Amino acid sequence: MSISREDVKYTANLARLELKDKELDILSKHLQDILDFIDKLKSVDIKEVAPTSHVLPIKNVYREDEVSRSLKTSDALKNAPSKDERFFKVPKVIE
Amino acid sequence: MNNNNNLFSLSAKDIITQKTDPKSVIASLTERINKVEDKVKAFVRKPKINPAAKPSPKTNQPLWSIAVSIKDNICVEGQLTTCASKILSGFHPPYDAEVITRLKNAGAILWGKTNMDEFAFGSSCENSCYGPTSNPHNLDCVPGGSSGGSAAAVAADETIMSIGSDTGGSIRQPASFCGVVGLKPTYGRVSRYGLIAFASSLDQIGPLTKNVYDSALLLNTIAGYDHKDSTSADIKVPDFTKSLGEDIKNITIGLPEEYFTKGINREVKIAVDTAIELLKKKGAKFIPVKLPHTQYAVAVYYIIATAEASSNLARFDGVQYGYRKDTGQGLIPMYRATRGEGFGEEAKRRIILGTYVLSSGYYDAYYLRAQKVRTLIKKDFDDAFKTIDCILTPTSPTPAFKKGEKLKTPLAMYLSDIYTISANLAGIPAISIPCGFTKNNLPIGLQLIAKPFAEDTLFKIASAYEAETNWCKIKPKL
Numbered sequence: 001m002s003i004s005r006e007d008v009k010y011t012a013n014l015a016r017l018e019l020k021d022k023e024l025d026i027l028s029k030h031l032q033d034i035l036d037f038i039d040k041l042k043s044v045d046i047k048e049v050a051p052t053s054h055v056l057p058i059k060n061v062y063r064e065d066e067v068s069r070s071l072k073t074s075d076a077l078k079n080a081p082s083k084d085e086r087f088f089k090v091p092k093v094i095e
Numbered sequence: 096m097n098n099n100n101n102l103f104s105l106s107a108k109d110i111i112t113q114k115t116d117p118k119s120v121i122a123s124l125t126e127r128i129n130k131v132e133d134k135v136k137a138f139v140r141k142p143k144i145n146p147a148a149k150p151s152p153k154t155n156q157p158l159w160s161i162a163v164s165i166k167d168n169i170c171v172e173g174q175l176t177t178c179a180s181k182i183l184s185g186f187h188p189p190y191d192a193e194v195i196t197r198l199k200n201a202g203a204i205l206w207g208k209t210n211m212d213e214f215a216f217g218s219s220c221e222n223s224c225y226g227p228t229s230n231p232h233n234l235d236c237v238p239g240g241s242s243g244g245s246a247a248a249v250a251a252d253e254t255i256m257s258i259g260s261d262t263g264g265s266i267r268q269p270a271s272f273c274g275v276v277g278l279k280p281t282y283g284r285v286s287r288y289g290l291i292a293f294a295s296s297l298d299q300i301g302p303l304t305k306n307v308y309d310s311a312l313l314l315n316t317i318a319g320y321d322h323k324d325s326t327s328a329d330i331k332v333p334d335f336t337k338s339l340g341e342d343i344k345n346i347t348i349g350l351p352e353e354y355f356t357k358g359i360n361r362e363v364k365i366a367v368d369t370a371i372e373l374l375k376k377k378g379a380k381f382i383p384v385k386l387p388h389t390q391y392a393v394a395v396y397y398i399i400a401t402a403e404a405s406s407n408l409a410r411f412d413g414v415q416y417g418y419r420k421d422t423g424q425g426l427i428p429m430y431r432a433t434r435g436e437g438f439g440e441e442a443k444r445r446i447i448l449g450t451y452v453l454s455s456g457y458y459d460a461y462y463l464r465a466q467k468v469r470t471l472i473k474k475d476f477d478d479a480f481k482t483i484d485c486i487l488t489p490t491s492p493t494p495a496f497k498k499g500e501k502l503k504t505p506l507a508m509y510l511s512d513i514y515t516i517s518a519n520l521a522g523i524p525a526i527s528i529p530c531g532f533t534k535n536n537l538p539i540g541l542q543l544i545a546k547p548f549a550e551d552t553l554f555k556i557a558s559a560y561e562a563e564t565n566w567c568k569i570k571p572k573l
Contacts, residue, residue: 001460008447015405015450016412016427017443018435031448033506038394038461044468051466052473054296054326055522056283056547061325075189079416088414093426 001039003031103127103252104570106305107161107312110255117160120255121204124162128253131573134234137248139167139179139225142207156202158316163198164254166245167208168215169300170289171195174205178291179223180213182437183417192289193324194258194300194317201316206254210244213439214408215265215293217241218511221502222441229498230272231571232537236495239269245303246273250538251573256313257303262293263396264491264515266301267527271490271540274529274566276310276557277303279515281547282522283328285314286321294403295326297396297519306567307528307557311335314550330548338551339558343377346556348543349384349483354514360493366531366539367489370560374487377559384483386475389517391468396516397509398452398465405449411437444505473521480546485556488514490527490540518544526553529566538566 102123170188220243242259246269270277413419413433
């Protein structure tokens with residue numbers, strides 16, 4: 001499969017990543033190289049093979065609904081670049 | 096009795112058995128860091144020591160007063176933790192990772208934060224916002240990655256032990272390049288709580304040490320069930336030091352033909368072959384095995400790992416912690432600018448690739464297909480382990496390469512993990528131990544891979560080999 005500069009630009013927007021023109025050029029080339037390499041998987045017979053998303057047999061983890069120590073609001077907010085009282089503060093979302 | 100001037104070169108085993116005064120060891124390590132750290136640059140934050148602090152009274156804790164350095168993607172409460180990324184600048188975690196809690200409970204001294212490839216994306220420790228670490232055995236070469244700082248700190252005797260993380264070889268490949276012992280435990284053996292996630296189905300924390308005993312000792316401390324990690328395995332943890340020194344006469348080791356083909360450096364091949372002969376003399380039986388889907392492992396890995404990474408790294412958006420670039424144009428432009436400026440080149444490459452393989456129209460062709468081939472890779476190992484106890488391979492096809500050599504060709508960099516990636520995809524434990532040096536004095540490592548939760552088998556074979564060799568004792572000239 002081939003990946004165009006426009007594809008990379010579109011994907012970068014999905015990932016909320018601002019790329020400079022020069023970065024777009026280099027990334028497009030590198031991604032094409034990697035996708036060409038990855039294409040070798042097309043030759044594998046995967047009929048009736050189940051996908052592995054996890055190597056161990058995992059199951060739902062349940063616990064009693066008990067009150068325990070949790071992070072204090074002030075600690076949770078300590079690293080915020082911008083905050084207001086008990087809230088993370090972000091730039092304006094609605095016009 | 097050791098000369099006071101070189102206490103820094105002691106292993107944890109030495110310190111414990113010789114009952115070395117911990118204060119003298121710490122003083123010696125501090126001097127050592129002052130002497131060699133400018134050349135090696137293993138640390139992103141050197142250990143802070145208060146010379147006036149009274150030594151804690153002797154306890155029976157297994158790692159009492161032993162210095163352990165921590166990779167900078169593991170959270171330590173109140174201590175700057177950045178993953179070597181600008182986007183986490185200023186981040187002081189409000190809690191300890193589970194491994195940190197366990198190390199503290201075991202009496203260890205947290206000995207600085209070590210350098211790494213940004214978010215563990217890399218095989219050379221060059222993708223760090225702090226600049227590269229050097230290989231202590233040759234300062235022009237890379238230490239490997241991504242746990243390059245942890246491996247280099249151990250090799251350069253700037254610490255006693257280190258903690259790293261391994262997603263596709265990030266403990267074993269730098270251990271091999273730096274001439275130290277590096278273990279990736281079974282997936283689920285060590286809690287990932289507080290490890291800043293790269294690829295959640297592959298990541299595992301493990302030890303980098305000066306010998307096999309120390310590796311077993313450190314695993315004893317960090318292994319075990321943790322309810323805070325939903326993928327933590329509720330399986331009994333044996334005393335791994337007990338499996339050391341057992342004879343290996345009843346052991347059968349498989350040699351996968353797919354790992355001994357073209358592309359392997361001649362000196363690496365010779366060193367590994369010599370190690371095989373030695374293990375044969377000790378009584379181990381060797382048979383050829385087939386892992387037919389090996390050739391697809393790197394491709395599968397770079398789909399699954401980047402897909403998971405693109406999802407995990409979505410949380411770095413300039414809101415809860417770290418760097419923010421506010422353009423004054425609203426929320427989405429803030430996200431885009433923050434991430435565009437905060438992430439380095441390799442991180443951006445992996446986020447884009449991961450987002451691409453997960454995006455509508457490509458999911459089945461890339462991500463789902465990769466997960467299916469992952470099943471086949473895992474089945475290769477399940478089948479092989481029906482007749483053997485362990486698999487032996489080189490850790491890396493080459494010794495450490497020169498700085499800058501692979502930075503411009505990401506695919507070549509990715510292929511340096513060709514022998515280590517499969518163990519992560521299959522979730523099985525693997526160890527790298529030193530098995531020689533090239534004529535240019537660069538370390539060579541061999542890898543042992545075992546069944547899930549059979550770390551004891553790895554330690555048994557590794558210690559049998561180590562008992563007959565002294566590669567770990569050959570120190571870099573710094």
